[in-house]
């Protein structure tokens with residue numbers, strides 16, 4: 356297990372080294388473009404076209420020479436893959452994987468598939484570098500790549516210890532190549548590597564040639580050697596939870612360790628999936644040549660940065676395979692604050708994460724919370740449901756509380772006012788959701804801090820889908 360960790364570490368760390376060269380070239384070029392753009396008032400489309408034209412086509416190959424050296428050439432529509440790996444179904448299908456990925460990347464980045472008819476990469480999947488050196492297939496400027504590298508239309512992948520991770524790295528480098536040659540640039544380091552990790556995380560069915568990108572892997576078993584959730588769990592346990600601004604500082608011009616890849620993946624995956632943030636995140640694809648990309652990113656999220664940061668902390672703190680980001684999304688919409696003078700009844704739904712009660716509780720007051728009703732909090736492998744009441748079932752626990760138990764959080768952040776958001780900069784998020792309070796069937800709550808009351812039925816973020824029904828909760832202030 357240790358050696359697996361280390362080798363995963365090495366893979367990701369090293370795949371960061373080389374794209375950094377590409378990124379330096381891209382950044383330098385972007386700056387040049389900005390200057391000319393001002394002088395000539397060039398349109399963004401023209402700027403992009405010139406950035407794209409910078410990349411030379413892949414070098415021609417001498418097939419007979421490669422065969423003499425013992426290399427195999429695998430031809431796909433969008434890639435010519437050279438490898439010294441022996442023929443296996445998992446290796447020989449790699450061009451199919453690339454061809455299946457092209458329309459998905461086109462859709463993702465808003466590129467017309469017609470424009471990609473002649474888009475063609477030269478890729479090397481390498482065991483013995485000396486053979487590739489003899490074949491004149493290594494990077495022309497001697498760039499080092501312990502694991503992976505993309506330079507325009509050419510990419511290199513060092514052989515990996517699992518079929519999944521070999522495909523992952525190929526899709527990762529291919530994403531760099533696609534963004535460089537189709538968007539003209541990949542954006543700042545966190546976005547560049549975040550997108551490559553997001554789109555490298557995949558599900559591939561070789562029988563149907565069906566490929567899905569940007570998946571949330573359901574379990575460790577389906578992504579051998581990937582390991583990102585475990586690294587994040589460890590970082591959180593060590594009290595090293597990175598706020599979003601720190602993730603944005605991850606700079607791939609330096610060698611990155613694999614944990615950095617885990618952070619940029621998590622941020623890209625979270626923003627790409629969350630229903631309130633995904634459109635804004637996806638629209639950044641048109642900004643990769645902008646020198647103030649990060650400022651544009653911050654501006655898009657300025658008005659709800661505090662909510663975003665709050666949910667981000669919760670997401671990484673509850674990181675599991677199969678994390679259901681959509682069901683865990685919190686609706687912070689603050690209804691006109693109610694003071695809970697009269698009993699307030701509402702349903703708390705079993706298939707969702709934290710739900711706002713719309714009630715503001717005051718420090719120093721006492722509140723009675725009662726809950727009733729029957730819902731389903733899980734099921735046996737054969738589909739037999741686990742019925743549950745808001746006291747929870749001790750059959751199973753999640754995060755130290757019985758499954759299905761009613762939990763409460765008081766969000767202590769002050770009401771946000773639109774005029775404050777612009778002047779005071781982003782409000783910080785809250786970590787209150789990381790420390791819920793058990794409620795069960797009935798309890799009296801005496802808040803130490805005032806704030807909006809949120810409730811949920813306790814369950815793991817990967818197991819909300821198989822729940823059903825809701826509990827009924829009644830809240831009143833005690834005299």
Ligand SMILES: [Zn+2]
Nearest residue numbers: 370374548551
């Ligand atoms: Zn990369």
